[in-house]
Amino acid sequence: MNLEEKFKLLEADNAPGQEIRQYQGDLNSMMIGEKLDGVFVDFSHGDVDTFIPTPDSDAVWEKGFAEGGKQAYTEYRGDAEIRTGLAERLGKFTGKPISAENELIITPGTQGALFLALGSTVTVGTKVAVVMPDYFANRKLVAFLGGEIVPIALNYKETLYVKGIDLEQLENAFKSGTKVFVFSTPNNPTGHVYSDSAITKIAELAARYKVTLVVDELYSRMLYSGEDYTHLCACDRIPENLITIIGPSKTESLSGFRLGVAFGTPKIIDRMERLQAIVSLRAAGYNQAVLNTWFQEPAGWLENRIREHEAIRDELLKVFNSANLKTTSPQAGSYLFPQLPKLSVDLHTFVRLLRYQANVVVTPGTEFDPNCTDCIRLNFSQDYEAAVAAAKRIAKMAKIYGI
Amino acid sequence: MNLEEKFKLLEADNAPGQEIRQYQGDLNSMMIGEKLDGVFVDFSHGDVDTFIPTPDSDAVWEKGFAEGGKQAYTEYRGDAEIRTGLAERLGKFTGKPISAENELIITPGTQGALFLALGSTVTVGTKVAVVMPDYFANRKLVAFLGGEIVPIALNYKETLYVKGIDLEQLENAFKSGTKVFVFSTPNNPTGHVYSDSAITKIAELAARYKVTLVVDELYSRMLYSGEDYTHLCACDRIPENLITIIGPSKTESLSGFRLGVAFGTPKIIDRMERLQAIVSLRAAGYNQAVLNTWFQEPAGWLENRIREHEAIRDELLKVFNSANLKTTSPQAGSYLFPQLPKLSVDLHTFVRLLRYQANVVVTPGTEFDPNCTDCIRLNFSQDYEAAVAAAKRIAKMAKIYGI
Numbered sequence: 002m003n004l005e006e007k008f009k010l011l012e013a014d015n016a017p018g019q020e021i022r023q024y025q026g027d028l029n030s031m032m033i034g035e036k037l038d039g040v041f042v043d044f045s046h047g048d049v050d051t052f053i054p055t056p057d058s059d060a061v062w063e064k065g066f067a068e069g070g071k072q073a074y075t076e077y078r079g080d081a082e083i084r085t086g087l088a089e090r091l092g093k094f095t096g097k098p099i100s101a102e103n104e105l106i107i108t109p110g111t112q113g114a115l116f117l118a119l120g121s122t123v124t125v126g127t128k129v130a131v132v133m134p135d136y137f138a139n140r141k142l143v144a145f146l147g148g149e150i151v152p153i154a155l156n157y158k159e160t161l162y163v164k165g166i167d168l169e170q171l172e173n174a175f176k177s178g179t180k181v182f183v184f185s186t187p188n189n190p191t192g193h194v195y196s197d198s199a200i201t202k203i204a205e206l207a208a209r210y211k212v213t214l215v216v217d218e219l220y221s222r223m224l225y226s227g228e229d230y231t232h233l234c235a236c237d238r239i240p241e242n243l244i245t246i247i248g249p250s251k252t253e254s255l256s257g258f259r260l261g262v263a264f265g266t267p268k269i270i271d272r273m274e275r276l277q278a279i280v281s282l283r284a285a286g287y288n289q290a291v292l293n294t295w296f297q298e299p300a301g302w303l304e305n306r307i308r309e310h311e312a313i314r315d316e317l318l319k320v321f322n323s324a325n326l327k328t329t330s331p332q333a334g335s336y337l338f339p340q341l342p343k344l345s346v347d348l349h350t351f352v353r354l355l356r357y358q359a360n361v362v363v364t365p366g367t368e369f370d371p372n373c374t375d376c377i378r379l380n381f382s383q384d385y386e387a388a389v390a391a392a393k394r395i396a397k398m399a400k401i402y403g404i
Numbered sequence: 405m406n407l408e409e410k411f412k413l414l415e416a417d418n419a420p421g422q423e424i425r426q427y428q429g430d431l432n433s434m435m436i437g438e439k440l441d442g443v444f445v446d447f448s449h450g451d452v453d454t455f456i457p458t459p460d461s462d463a464v465w466e467k468g469f470a471e472g473g474k475q476a477y478t479e480y481r482g483d484a485e486i487r488t489g490l491a492e493r494l495g496k497f498t499g500k501p502i503s504a505e506n507e508l509i510i511t512p513g514t515q516g517a518l519f520l521a522l523g524s525t526v527t528v529g530t531k532v533a534v535v536m537p538d539y540f541a542n543r544k545l546v547a548f549l550g551g552e553i554v555p556i557a558l559n560y561k562e563t564l565y566v567k568g569i570d571l572e573q574l575e576n577a578f579k580s581g582t583k584v585f586v587f588s589t590p591n592n593p594t595g596h597v598y599s600d601s602a603i604t605k606i607a608e609l610a611a612r613y614k615v616t617l618v619v620d621e622l623y624s625r626m627l628y629s630g631e632d633y634t635h636l637c638a639c640d641r642i643p644e645n646l647i648t649i650i651g652p653s654k655t656e657s658l659s660g661f662r663l664g665v666a667f668g669t670p671k672i673i674d675r676m677e678r679l680q681a682i683v684s685l686r687a688a689g690y691n692q693a694v695l696n697t698w699f700q701e702p703a704g705w706l707e708n709r710i711r712e713h714e715a716i717r718d719e720l721l722k723v724f725n726s727a728n729l730k731t732t733s734p735q736a737g738s739y740l741f742p743q744l745p746k747l748s749v750d751l752h753t754f755v756r757l758l759r760y761q762a763n764v765v766v767t768p769g770t771e772f773d774p775n776c777t778d779c780i781r782l783n784f785s786q787d788y789e790a791a792v793a794a795a796k797r798i799a800k801m802a803k804i805y806g807i
Contacts, residue, residue, distance in 0.1 A: 004527050004675075011678040018477050019681075021484075050472040059469050066462050066660070069453040073660030074421050081424075109512050109662070109684040116683045124407050125528055125550065138682040145682060147528065147550075257469070257476030259512070259688035272407075275414040278422075279541040279548060280519045281512040285688050286660035 002147070010144040015349065016137060017045035017364045017380075020356060028357045031346065033401050036358050040384075042391035043362040047335060047382030049254040052306065055294050058255060065290025073286040078274045079107025083292050087262060090296035094222075095245070096235035103267040106274055107292065109284045111219050111248035111261035114273075115183075116142060117280070118215045118244045118263055121272035122181050123148040130174045130182040132166055134338070134369030134376075136189045136217065151179050155188060158340055163193035163329050168202050175210035182207060185217035186233075190338040190369050190378040192331020194224070197231040204236040213242035213269075220334030222303065223252045225311050228332045234265065242266050244273075249295045251335070251382075252306060258288040310335055313381050317392045324396035335382040338366070339395075341375050342403040348374045351402060359394040405550070413547040418752065419540060420448035420767045420783075423759060431760045434749065436804050439761050443787075445794035446765040450738060450785030452657040455709065458697045461658060468693025476689040481677045482510025486695050490665060493699035497625075498648070499638035506670040509677055510695065512687045514622050514651035514664035517676075518586075519545060519683070521618045521647045521666055524675035525584050526551040533577045533585040535569055537741070537772030537779075539592045539620065554582050558591060561743055566596035566732050571605050578613035585610060588620035589633075593741040593772045593781040595734020597627070603634040610643035616672075617646045623737030625706065626655045628714050631735040637668065645669050647676075652698045654738070654785075655709060661691040713738050716784050720795045727799035738785040741769070742798075744778050745806040751777045754805060762797040 013019055020043075042048075065072045072080065081101070088101035099105055108114040115138060123129055125147035131139050133152045143150050151174045157163045171182070182203070186195040195203070207214045216233050224230050234245045248261035261284075263273060277283065314331060321328040321339045328339040344351055348365050355361045355377075366376030377395075381388055416422055423446075445451075468475045475483065484504070491504035502508055511517040518541060526532055528550035534542050536555045546553050554577045560566045574585070585606070589598040598606070610617045619636050627633050637648045651664035664687075666676060680686065717734060724731040724742045731742040747754055751768050758764045758780075769779030780798075784791055 002527075004525065007527065008524070008675045008678055011675075011682065013480065013678045013681040016480075016681055019479060021479060046477050048473055049476050053472075059466065062465075062469075063462065066465075069456075070451055073452050074449050076422060076424060077416065077419075109688070112682070113684045120548075121411070122407065124405075124410065141682045145523075145679065257689035259684065259686070259691075272411045272414075275411055275416045276548065278416040278419055279414065279515070279544045281516045281662065281684055283662070285512070285662035285691055288688055288691070 007144060011141050015365050015368055020045065020362050026353070028353055031350065032354060032358050037360070037394045037397060039360055039390050039394055040387045041360045042383055042387050044379035044381065044383065044391070045362050045364050047251065047254065047380050048384060049256065051384045052254050052382050054254045054257070055298055056302070058291050058294055061291050061294050062287055065287040068290070072290060075283055075286055075289060077278045077283050078270070079284060080289050083107065083289055087292055087295070091247070091262065091264060094296060095232040097232065099264045104270055105262065105264040106270050106277070107284045107289055108261040108263060108277065109281050110250060110259040111217070111246055112138060113281065113284070114246040114248065114261040114263040115215070115217060117273035117276050118246065118269070119143065119146060119183065120276050121269050122213045122215070122242065127181060128179045130171065130179045132184045132188065134190055134366065134373055136185050137368040139183050155191065155193065157191045157193065157329050157338065159327060161330050163191055165193065165196060165199045168199065171203065172206055175206055175212050179212060181213045181215065183215040183217070185219065187220045187331065187333035189220070189334065190336045191329050192334045192336050193329065194228055194230055194332040197229065200231040200233045201236055204233050204239050207240035208238050212240060214240055214244070216245045218245055218247045220251055221247065223307055223310060223335060224333045225307065225314070230333065242269055244269055249292065252303070253295065255291060258291050260284055260288055260292055310382060313383065313385050313388055316389050317381055320389065320392040320396060324399065326396060326399055335380055337379045337381055338376050341377065341399050344402045345404050346402055352377065354402070355395065355398055359398050361391045361394055363395070410547060414544050418768050418771055423448065423765050429756070431756055434753065435757060435761050440763070440797045440800060442763055442793050442797055443790045444763045445786055445790050447782035447784065447786065447794070448765050448767050450654065450657065450783050451787060452659065454787045455657050455785050457657045458701055459705070461694050461697055464694050464697050465690055468690040471693070475693060478686055478689050478692060480681045480686050481673070482687060483692050486510065486692055490695055490698070494650070494665065494667060497699060498635040500635065502667045507673055508665065508667040509673050509680070510687045510692055511664040511666060511680065512684050513653060513662040514620070514649055515541060516684065516687070517649040517651065517664040517666040518618070518620060520676035520679050521649065521672070522546065522549060522586065523679050524672050525616045525645065530584060531582045533574065533582045535587045535591065537593055537769065537776055539588050540771040542586050558594065558596065560594045560596065560732050560741065562730060564733055566594055568596065568599060568602045571602065574606065575609055578609055578615050582615060584616045584618065586618040586620070588622065590623045590734065590736035592623070592737065593739045594732050595737045595739050596732065597631055597633055597735040600632065600634040603636045604639055607636050607639040607642050611641050615643060617643055619646070619648045621648055621650045623654055624650065626710055626713060626738060627736045628710065628717070633736065645672055647672055652695065655706070656698065658694060661694050663687055663691055663695055713785060716786065716788055716791055719792050720784055723792065723795040723799060727802065729799060729802055738783055740782045740784055741779050744780065744802050747805045748807050749805055755780065757805070758798065758801055762801050764794045764797055766798070
């Protein structure tokens with residue numbers, strides 16, 4: 002594949018946050034009816050002005066800055082003291098002890114961790130199993146690195162609760178030379194949490210077929226009532242090569258600091274550090290200090306944040322499902338992935354119309370699965386009233402443009 | 405090349421800042437004589453506790469943080485308003501107008517810019533001309549991307565002033581299918597500034613042979629008295645594909661913020677943004693605000709900083725050259741690249757002994773040219789007295805271990 006073709010696959014105009022760069026075209030002539038009034042809501046990412054960063058994150062940053070050179074120039078894998086604290090707290094969270102010295106790296110965001118993990122395990126021709134739908138960067142990264150995507154279906158339509166991926170299909174992929182499997186749990190965009198039995202089975206299959214696993218647990222802290230979460234790294238049998246990824250950008254609203262963490266097999270962590278050395282050197286030094294607030298927020302802070310999100314989730318599900326936009330119920334995280342009825346315009350035009358006519362930004366389903374041309378993703382970490390009103394406008398728009 | 409081989413080429417144990425991860429081995433038994441007393445100096449990078457960050461950088465950061473979501477979630481290429489100011493000031497600095505909309509991207513450090521520029525122009529089999537010696541990441545990036553290195557020699561030994569690269573060798577490389585040429589001016593590690601005629605010729609050759617140029621100008625602001633600097637982007641004839649890289653991490657001591665900028669050909673900037681979307685999303689949002697201090701520091705601030713560095717440069721050159729450690733005089737930047745006499749131990753052992761016995765950290769020449777086994781690089785952006793004393797210890801060590 003030449004560079005021209007490769008970068009066509011990395012097209013980012015529809016990626017979350019990039020809407021401002023989209024060519025609006027002649028939306029006025031395509032618009033049916035009047036503009037729908039309402040407070041602007043950008044569902045492409047969480048609203049950190051509503052759900053603000055963890056308490057004291059800026060004060061902790063200032064402390065990092067005051068440390069001077071020691072904090073500006075950390076090891077590429079991150080400051081040793083900060084890694085020590087993180088390894089302890091993440092070990093407790095996942096139930097799997099982590100060595101701060103050899104098994105953990107601090108990265109520029111969870112995105113950075115994902116890039117480094119795949120960059121360290123995928124090269125030209127490597128077969129990589131990727132769930133459809135899943136976080137948009139997974140398949141783009143495989144394309145950039147010259148790997149070959151082996152799609153694994155997640156059946157999420159026409160069901161209130163996703164059952165999970167087809168483990169037989171996964172085993173067949175592993176049997177046919179797949180070397181790496183990357184997936185997010187909770188799944189982005191559906192909010193599906195892989196069950197304990199699925200996680201145990203995936204770990205066991207990967208161990209048996211010597212497949213490298215990259216498990217993206219970015220949203221695992223925001224777990225709704227009644228749900229259970231299994232950390233693959235704590236399973237009895239795990240593959241030799243396993244990297245777990247997590248970061249404070251979502252639940253904790255610390256995205257503006259670009260901080261992420263990866264932990265797992267020392268040999269791969271070592272490669273990730275070598276790669277980080279030529280990609281961005283390190284996560285911004287002063288920002289790393291803010292990781293000291295993570296997993297030690299004030300008592301009740303996390304529970305409250307989850308409760309507030311659960312209330313928004315429940316109300317939006319009601320709005321969508323009663324308007325016949327079938328939507329699975331997320332078990333964790335803050336994404337909703339409603340399915341649209343048949344429309345008179347294509348998905349990308351509808352998304353542009355949503356912005357132009359209804360003052361709402363969403364991300365088209367094609368970012369998560371190129372074949373998903375009838376779903377939209379919403380990050381509902383938003384102001385409650387504004388989000389509910391915007392969801393109603395989306396439902397109205399679906400009706401206006403429905404066939 | 406498989407992953408094992410590829411990551412061997414990316415080995416980072418000797419990279420600046422990674423000394424802490426080196427295996428010390430049995431240095432005690434190899435050590436000749438006693439330990440040399442003196443204040444610890446880490447020449448692997450600048451000392452930002454001595455040359456502190458630009459005035460008010462933390463206050464400006466706080467303002468960015470206070471902006472909230474707008475600053476946390478910028479476009480992947482960086483906040484539009486900040487880009488507008490930067491494009492204007494960098495256009496003035498280089499003498500070449502820059503479009504903030506299409507020709508500029510904010511990156512996580514200059515390292516990030518370099519990765520994105522090469523990641524957007526180099527793929528498996530691409531021939532890339534790389535100067536030897538030059539910044540260590542250049543050749544490692546080409547290796548990671550599967551390109552082929554075409555070495556271009558910089559003759560820097562046995563001369564007080566580097567004459568420059570051999571332009572005939574460069575033209576021959578261009579004639580033989582080289583598609584990309586990446587180089588730093590001032591050169592890292594020697595401090596050589598490419599002459600006006602060399603820059604004009606390189607631009608002209610690249611245009612003629614349709615070679616993509618990536619020009620790393622990271623240190624160009626710290627230009628010593630009597631020196632001239634030519635920005636390639638402002639030449640009359642330039643190639644179709646040209647990316648210039650610069651950042652505030654060095655002269656301005658803002659490395660702890662991880663900020664860099666690339667500007668040039670819109671098509672390549674666009675690719676760089678697509679790649680950034682899957683590598684680290686964006687430079688940390690709040691940190692981007694600090695770019696508002698750049699190229700508008702208080703009057704006299706830059707001149708004073710240059711004067712202080714020039715004084716250290718002059719004194720260290722005296723120490724090294726009078727001890728017969730031949731060292732070219734840097735015309736800009738804060739690197740010195742002294743040549744060692746023949747030693748009884750290999751270069752990497754000597755570097756470890758410097759740390760263990762003489763309390764001095766330096767970077768071995770092999771990081772900049774695998775064949776350069778007799779030079780060490782020092783970043784002399786340090787406390788004057790401590791640096792001079794440490795340089796004297798280096799000279800003493802060279803005498804102790806000289807054959």
